[in-house]
Amino acid sequence: MIRLYHIVKSYGDRDALRDVSLHVEKGELVYVTGPSGAGKSTMLKLLYGAERPTSGRMLIAGVDVAKMSRGQLPALRRNLGVVFQDFKLLPHRSVAENVGIALEVIGAAPDSIRRRVPAVLNIVGLKGREDDKAGVLSGGEKQRVAIARAIVTDPAILLADEPTGNLDGAMAVEVMEILQAINLRGTTVVVATHDVGLMDRFPYRRLRFVDGRILGGGAQAGGRR
């Protein structure tokens, strides 16, 4: 599903990623881990097209993302779900509007949006909270809304950049359980995190980044542990 070959990403003289090659199979859940500044977030940004690699090939579902023009990126992103550490929600909009925005962008009919949003909110445990403003929710609830927005279009891949970084332990476990459930439905999930305790509790293959490189190589498919 995701194949990176000798990816290098440089910012001026500094290399954020150095010769990174990795494979993530369809339906797999993997962690991208490592200390701060190791290149976790940079790698996820490359995957959803927020950054371009300096060199190397990057295939997502067989398409070379590195060669995509700016105008082709929206099509890629409509097939990806992305969850951010800072949620990236519109605080003055309702939960339903925040989730529905991803469906509006792909041109879903209003009826379809009205049906689909409550169903997804049910999956993330926010049933009945459609009309609440996103700004008044707790951190854990906001992250659930962000996850709901990421999966409402049924993407093949879900990318989560430090999804539990702003949450306490119990909330982090709840969010991880949701991501696990989504993975069990067949979605490929990539989670960037440095929370070792969480990774130990939910053991999946780890791609450990240190100083822009993957320790031990990332090319082997791991599947679920």
Added chain:
Amino acid sequence: MKNSIFHAVRGLREHTYLAVVGTGVIAAALVLLGGYAMIVTNLGAVVSGWKRDVHVSAYFVPGQSPEAQEAARAELALRPEVELVELVTSAEAQVWMLERVPEVQPIVEELGEGALPASLEVSLRAAYTSPVALDAFAESLREGGHFAEIDYGREWVERSSAFLHTLTILGVALGGMLVLAALFLVGNTINLVVYARRDELEILRLVGASDGYILAPFLVEGALQGLVGGGAALSLLYGVHALVVARLLGGVPLALGEGGLAFLSPVAAVGLAALGVSIGVAAAGFSVRRFLSRLA
């Protein structure tokens, strides 16, 4: 389109203050532009009136018979430059003079009949009132040998033509500058709107919205603001025009032609509103595109 209108209206409601400021800036720019257009139009009408009054007096050489004078009049009436030509006989000229300047009666009586020469009073068509055309017309009259003197106030014509020319250049230059200033002001105001909504734009981009999808509601917003701003500007201009006509110019004789101080023509009024819409759309398009170009 329906979706864009929905998002545009919601955007205006969510950012009412900025929407009002943006609309106000468009309205203010259009008031300046419309007011300036009215001034130029009215001044142009005054100067055009001066040009319409361009009049040539051709005085016959003494001794021309009435038949020859009439023949000269008939010949002149056929020329394309001439709108109207009247023969004023020596006797008629004398009556005219004595009616207006009775003090000269002793002199006229002393000189006897034929003291004032007969003349042809020529009104020219507007297209032939430039200094060059007037010179050419006067020269052609002199060549005929019928006339002793041709009088057409050349200096006055030159001055009014130069004034109209300057007015036209100033109109285009200042009008253009006002449009640019309006674009700049409205663009900066919409930059504030875009900045206030940067999170929304970023999120839309991240969930896969194309530039066109993001841009469309802003263009609709810009058009709505331009339309409302145009309507407000026209209303204000109309109110000021009515006030000025009713209160200030009522008793003041101004050489503004038969219609007095004119408001914008219907075409100019519609054009001003359309300009408001264009400014709103262009400023929104420019600001949002510039912001989107910085997003991945």
